Amino acid sequence: MKLLSSSISRLARFRYWRIEQWLSNPITAQREVLQDLVTHGQYTEFGRKYGFDELFSISKFKAAVPIHEYDDLKPYIERIMQGEENVLWNTPVSWFAKSSGTTSDKSKFIPITQESLEDCHFQSAKDVLTLYYNSHTESDLLTGKALVIGGSHQISQVNEDMQYGDLSAVLLQNTPMWANWIRTPELSIALMDEWEQKIEQLAQSTIQEDVTSISGVPTWTLILIKRILAITGKETLKEVWPNLELYIHGGVSFTPYKDQFKKYIGEGCTYLEMYNASEGFFAAQDNPEEDGMLLFLENGIFYEFMPIAEYGKSNPQTIGLNKVVIGENYALVISTNGGLWRYLVGDTIQFVSLNPYKIKVSGRLKQYINAFGEEVIADNADKAIAIASAKTGLLVNDYTAAPIYFGDQNQGAHEWLIEFDEKPANTDAFAYELDSALKSLNSDYEAKRYKDIALSLPVVHALNNGVFNAWLKQQGKLGGQHKIPRLSNERKYIEAIKQLM
Secondary structure, three states, X not given: OHHHHHHHHHHXXXXXXXXXXXXXXXXXXXXXXXXXXXXXXXXXXXXXXXXXXXXXXHHHHHHHOOOEOHHHHHHHHHHHHOOOOOOOOOOOEEEEEEEOOOOOXXXXXXXXXXXXXXXXXXXXXXXXXHHXXXXXXXXXXXXXXXXXXXXXXXXXXXXXXXXXXXXXXXXXXXXXXXXXHOEEOOHHHHOXXXXXXXXXXXXXXXXXXXXXXXEXXXXXXXXXXXXXXXXXXXXXXXHHOOOOOEEEEOOOOOHHHHHHHHHHHOOOOEEEEEEEEOOEEEEEOOOOOOOOEEEOOOOOEEEEEEEHHHOOOOOOOOEOHHHOOEOOOEEEEEEEOOOOOOEEEEEEEEEEEEOOEEEEEEEEOOEEEOOOOOOEEHHHXXXXXXXXXXXXXXXXXXXXXXXXXXXXOOOOEEEEEEEEOOOOOOOHHHHHHHHHHHHHHOHHHHHHOHHHOOOOOOEEEEEOOOXXXXXXXXXXXXXXXXXXOOEOOOOHHHHHHHOOO
């Protein structure tokens, strides 16, 4: 085991020269990725429809192929699931990642090819390890176990040749044998579908392990940590696992959770963010001391960036890496070695660095509040929650917000449902600090709050712990990558959750 860990560590460190190559030549790397994608795609029905054999430049590719959302590609995907080959990609598709967004009850089935498994998801995971070793040269990460929290669906059969599950379940099922030796828990627990039982089994089965790293969505990781501390009677996770050195997180913004993790894990743990979705592994933090994730430019994905003002137009325009600017919101558009072509992911991102290209996720195209022209996005909300938490000493587990519209009896406002770590008797101070923080972060919000003319002070409700999970369970979305919608411009979600208060 020690020899294996040592060998993997050496290979991961050696890989950094390759990362340096595309860091030095980002535009060239992306052009080569697109050339490879189109070469594969020309032998597919999709490629023949759009004349891939005559597309020899990025501009011609963009002119020929329209931007697609999931519903546009769904007819192709359904045909693949019925057994047709060479529809979107020219190699067989045996797996689909089942994904349901926070704003829809419909499931999406994202094709997973051997190329997207090996050259995107697994290669990017290796690159995360390489980047970590590059910034932590004395690390002993692989001498212990990696605790992986994920996989909320059992693997299901489409037919005798095809299977589906959520992304983490698909990745776990296809993980190389050597990786299973350094991972915990065993696969039968990792893939459990019932999350209350799963948390208990995760806790009981890993307490005696030498865990050196954890990866998982912050909300579920926190629940597991609290259960482990309750079982062991310890104050911090470092008392349970003294060699714990790394927590890898993604799926939701870590900003509102950071103080809680520091409290429950203890000193001496590094936190790294990664951006891994069913559609592909896009980016990861290369320096824990700096904001932003390094955009992976050589791992089977060609990127375009749509200015938000273009969204909804009949022929929306996108730009490439050479034209992006820091701080602007862009919708992410990708073409991948999984057969997604000019696919609108639904996330919005901002660049925080152009040399190298680093991004942060700023929200979702359909998750925002703009009922009064205030244009509040998830990034504003996460930062405001963190500031209000620091000012009041209250720790937030989860939250959602929606507008209160003008009415005969009420002024316009934002209504927030918040689960605190410890429920406060009064939320007035938190509401004041939340409002102040939003004013400092968003000038449109500040303008609408002027003298309470358009917006009045936020209305904050402190929920009992467990209400959000009860709602997710009611929706059949408890566990895994499912999460509470942070912001909504309508009251559909907030009204349903309030019924459980």
